Amino acid sequence: MCYGLELREIEQYPIELAIRMDSCGFLIFDSKLSCQVVDTLNSAVALYHVGMRNHADKLTRVGVELLLNDFFEEIISNHEKDKKIKDALSLSQKEKARKPRNHYYNEVMHVIKLTWEKYPKASKTGLLNELSVYYHGKVSKNTLDKWIKESGAQPPRPDKYSSFELVHPQ
Structure with a gap:
């Protein structure tokens, strides 16, 4: 049923x-x-x-x-x-x-920005050399160059390069 x-x-x-x-x-x-x-x-x-x-x-x-x-x-x-x-x-x-993993990245990029703001005719090679001496063993030249390229922080190429000093935040 x-x-x-x-x-x-x-x-x-x-x-x-x-x-x-x-x-x-x-x-x-x-x-x-x-x-x-x-x-x-x-x-x-x-x-x-x-x-x-x-x-x-x-x-x-x-x-x-x-x-x-x-x-x-x-x-x-x-x-x-x-x-x-x-x-x-x-x-x-x-x-x-x-993001870059190096804990010096923000500090270095701030120095680069301040330096190129004060010395827009500073050469990239010179800046890389100065930074690699200042941050010896902490950041390599290749890494610094890569950071600059990726950030687009480099100013336009000047007619003539001038001397400069690294500008640190105060």
Whole structure:
């Protein structure tokens, strides 16, 4: 007996079975499912009973997909949250990685800026030499050159270079 109908009655009256399924809100599984899942799967069962197998198959696929989404909604949600957190951390780490790691960077760049503001005709090579002597063993010439290029701090090339002294912040 199913939905108050004998098996032979089910075969004879598939429409009545569908009506009874629809009216009692039968849950296919003991777990709580959304109405959308229940309605979709019940509709597929009803289509099977009236002989519309192709449509029932398609609707069953949709129902199963909805069912899986219901069952794994929390896991999928947690996975998406984890991915967003990992992406945010990754972006933060990429931004940190782009910045110079040498703790003298800000000090050196400030000296370069002040020196070229006071002596705009100072040569880059001369400035690199002075800085490498002043920061001996702390910052290499190549690193200083790279910092200047990346920052765009170098003024336009003058007609004639002049002598200069490093200008330190006060």
